[in-house]
Amino acid sequence: MTSSPHRPAVTESTESVTRRTASGVDRDVRARVLATLTRKFGDLDLAEDAVQDAIAQALTTWPRSGVPDSPEAWLTTTAKRKALDVIRRESVLAGKLARLHAEAERAPAHPDFADPADSPPPGLPDERLGMFFACTHPVLRADDRIALTLRFVAGLTTAEVAHALLIGVPTAQQRIVRAKKRIGALGVPFTPPRDDDLPTRLGGVLRVVYLMFSEGFARSTGDAHVRDDLTDESVTLARTLRTLLPRAETTGLLALLLLTQARRPARLDAAGRPVPLADQERALWDQTLLTEGVALAESAAAQPDAGPYTIQAAIAAVHAEARTADETDWAQIAVLYRLLEDHDPGPVVRVGRAVAVGRAYGAERGIAMLDRLQSDRQLDRFRPFHIARALTLAELGDHGGAADAYRRALDLPGNVAEDDYLADALAGLRSSPQM
Structure with a gap:
C-alpha cells in the first residue's frame, strides 16, 4: 500500500510523539491558552470549545508538518481563529465581532495599550494566576467561584471538582452553570483585578491552589495515585502568590505544599500503590523541600495574620520533624487541629482532628x-x-x-x-x- 501523493506517510513514531506532545499540552498549556482566549472574547464556553478544536486540529496537522517550536503559540493562534469563525457564524454575536475588529484595527498610541489577551496581566506574572483572580469576582457566590475556577482555570473535570468540594456531580454542574450565567448576565470582565483588589480575592485563589494540589496528591479517578503535573503546578503558583502578596497565609500555603511534596519519593510502592504515612521510608523524603518548608512554616507562624494554611503547615512540620512515625508528637498535632477547627470547622478538619x-x-x-x-x-x-x-x-x-x-x-x-x-x-x- 503506497502513501497518498498529497499526504506523506506518517510513521508510528511520529504519531506517538505528536499524541504525547498534544497530551502534555492539553494539561500544562491548555489553561494558559484558555485564559488568553477568555480574556479576549469574554466567553468561557466559546474559549473552551476553541481550545478543544485547536488541540484536535493539532493531532491532525502536527504529524504532517511536525510539532511546532512553540506548541502554545500555535494553539493560541489556531484557537483564536476558530473562535472568530464561530463568532462570524453566529449572527447574535455580530456586535461582538465588530468590537473585536475595531480593537484590532485601532492603532495604539502607546505599547501599554496593546491587546491584554496577548500579554500577561499587569502585576500578575503568571497567566493562569491572572485568570484565578479574575474568576473570583465578588459578584459570584463563593461556592460558585471555587467550582468555576477549578473547572476552567485549574482544568479539573466536573467530577474532580465535585470530589474536591465533597459535593455530587450534579451540584458541581449547577454551580458552574450558575456562575457562567451570572458572568454573562452581568457582563463580568475576565480581566485581572486592580492591585488593591488582590487581597480581597486572595482567599478564593489560595483555596483553589490548595484543592488543585489535593487532587494531584491523591487522584479522584484514573489509574495512577498521583498527578505530578498538578502538584508541581500548584507549588509554582503558590510560590508566585507568595512573591506577589507576601503574608502569613501565602507563606503558610507554600510551606504546606512543600512539606507535603517532600514525601513524594516515599509515597508509592513498586506497584504504584499508596504507602501510608506511618509506613513510609523517611530517608527517601526530599530534605531540601523539608528544610525550606519548615523554615517557611516557622516564618508564617510568627506573623500576626496567620490562618488555616499556616496551621496546616505547622501540622505538616511536626510530621516532618519526627525521625520515625513512632516519634510523631500526636498530642501537639491534636492541639493544632483544634486550633484549625476554630478557623475551618468543616468535616475534613474534624476527621483530621x-x-x-x-x-x-x-x-x-x-x-x-x-x-x-x-x-x-x-x-x-x-x-x-x-x-x-x-x-x-x-x-x-x-x-x-x-x-x-x-x-x-x-x-x-x-x-x-x-x-x-x-x-x-x-x-x-x-x-x-x-x-
Whole structure:
C-alpha cells in the first residue's frame, strides 16, 4: 500500500510523539491558552470549545508538518481563529465581532495599550494566576467561584471538582452553570483585578491552589495515585502568590505544599500503590523541600495574620520533624487541629482532628469522635473518612467493622492504585482468624 501523493506517510513514531506532545499540552498549556482566549472574547464556553478544536486540529496537522517550536503559540493562534469563525457564524454575536475588529484595527498610541489577551496581566506574572483572580469576582457566590475556577482555570473535570468540594456531580454542574450565567448576565470582565483588589480575592485563589494540589496528591479517578503535573503546578503558583502578596497565609500555603511534596519519593510502592504515612521510608523524603518548608512554616507562624494554611503547615512540620512515625508528637498535632477547627470547622478538619486524638490518646477516643461524624452526608462521600474508620477499627480488633468501612471506601470514586491498596487491606482482614 503506497502513501497518498498529497499526504506523506506518517510513521508510528511520529504519531506517538505528536499524541504525547498534544497530551502534555492539553494539561500544562491548555489553561494558559484558555485564559488568553477568555480574556479576549469574554466567553468561557466559546474559549473552551476553541481550545478543544485547536488541540484536535493539532493531532491532525502536527504529524504532517511536525510539532511546532512553540506548541502554545500555535494553539493560541489556531484557537483564536476558530473562535472568530464561530463568532462570524453566529449572527447574535455580530456586535461582538465588530468590537473585536475595531480593537484590532485601532492603532495604539502607546505599547501599554496593546491587546491584554496577548500579554500577561499587569502585576500578575503568571497567566493562569491572572485568570484565578479574575474568576473570583465578588459578584459570584463563593461556592460558585471555587467550582468555576477549578473547572476552567485549574482544568479539573466536573467530577474532580465535585470530589474536591465533597459535593455530587450534579451540584458541581449547577454551580458552574450558575456562575457562567451570572458572568454573562452581568457582563463580568475576565480581566485581572486592580492591585488593591488582590487581597480581597486572595482567599478564593489560595483555596483553589490548595484543592488543585489535593487532587494531584491523591487522584479522584484514573489509574495512577498521583498527578505530578498538578502538584508541581500548584507549588509554582503558590510560590508566585507568595512573591506577589507576601503574608502569613501565602507563606503558610507554600510551606504546606512543600512539606507535603517532600514525601513524594516515599509515597508509592513498586506497584504504584499508596504507602501510608506511618509506613513510609523517611530517608527517601526530599530534605531540601523539608528544610525550606519548615523554615517557611516557622516564618508564617510568627506573623500576626496567620490562618488555616499556616496551621496546616505547622501540622505538616511536626510530621516532618519526627525521625520515625513512632516519634510523631500526636498530642501537639491534636492541639493544632483544634486550633484549625476554630478557623475551618468543616468535616475534613474534624476527621483530621479525630485521627490525631486517636493517635495521641488511644484508638477508643479516636473511633468515638469518628463515629459521631457518621451522620455527615459530605463525609459519607469522603473516602479518607472511611479509610480512617477502617484503620482505627482494625487497631481495636473490630475486623468486621473495619471490613465494612473498607467496603464503603471502595464503593466511592477513587483511583485504581488506591482501589488496589484498599482491596489488599480488605483481603488481609478476611484472612484474619478473627473474621
